[in-house]
Amino acid sequence: MRTVLITGASSGIGEACAEVLASELKYRLLLCARRLERLKELKKKIQSAYPTCEIFCFELDVRENNEIEKTWKNLPAEWREIDILINNAGLSQGLEPIQNGDIGDWDRMIDTNVKGLLYITKHTIPLMERSEAAHIINLGSIAGKEVYPNGNVYCATKHAVDALTKAMRIDLLEKGIKVTSIDPGMVETEFSEIRFKGDKKRAENVYRGLKPLSGKDIAEIIAFVLSRPAHVNINDLLVMPTAQANGTAIIRNT
DSSP states (O other), X not given: OOEEEEESTTSHHHHHHHHHHHHHSOOEEEXXXXXXXXXXXXXXXXXXXXXXXXXXEXXXXXXXXXXXXXXXHTSOGGGSOOSEEEEXXXXXXXXXXXXXXXXXXXXXXXXXXXXXXXXXXXXXXXXHTTOSSOEEEEEOOGGGTSOOTXXXXXXXXXXXXXXXXXXXXXXXXXXXXXXXXXXXXXXOSSHHHHHTTTOHHHHHHHTTTSOOBOHHHHHHHHHHHHTSOTTOOOOEEEEOOTTBSSSSOBOOOO
């Protein structure tokens, strides 16, 4: 039975991945996020539906390298071999022209989206080397393929994820570790509410007049990628709602 580590698993795409991979692929779940109580609720929900599903939850901030290193050293023995890593933890803060940007927002995005992904990946690869189905899934974005007005630093972090994914694929080729980038367009999660710092009305307006993707849509795509034969790797998958053509071309029902 395969074991998957999912970062940022307490909500959105990460939460949906936990549910879908438990139900469809019967994976063992290693779940981490900053909100431990949310993880405990998710564990209870999944195990009520799938009582035999093994789940281990722990609190973690991917920005803290020393915390990651310590946590990985202290993982229970039965959770020290990992087959799949889903680098899902990430965020966007603010949507302002670069001259008006908040440096604290910039730091949080860079520390989480880029450095956090690097820290987690570096410490997890040694736990994947014995797996015959090792696979790293990085959650990118349409923002990693093109930039949009006022997206500046967030787009830069996702372009970095895109470059790192390509580099990982080369670096890990000899180890037989697959590397895939999943790049969504508009997905209705807590993303916009976090970007707008709790302004629910502004967040809801992002999805006004269209049907966005859901976390489950992305999770089912990830399940498809993970269920390909051993000789097949999907390098990069760009997915958007039907109402979205690229980062800025969107049709809304008014």
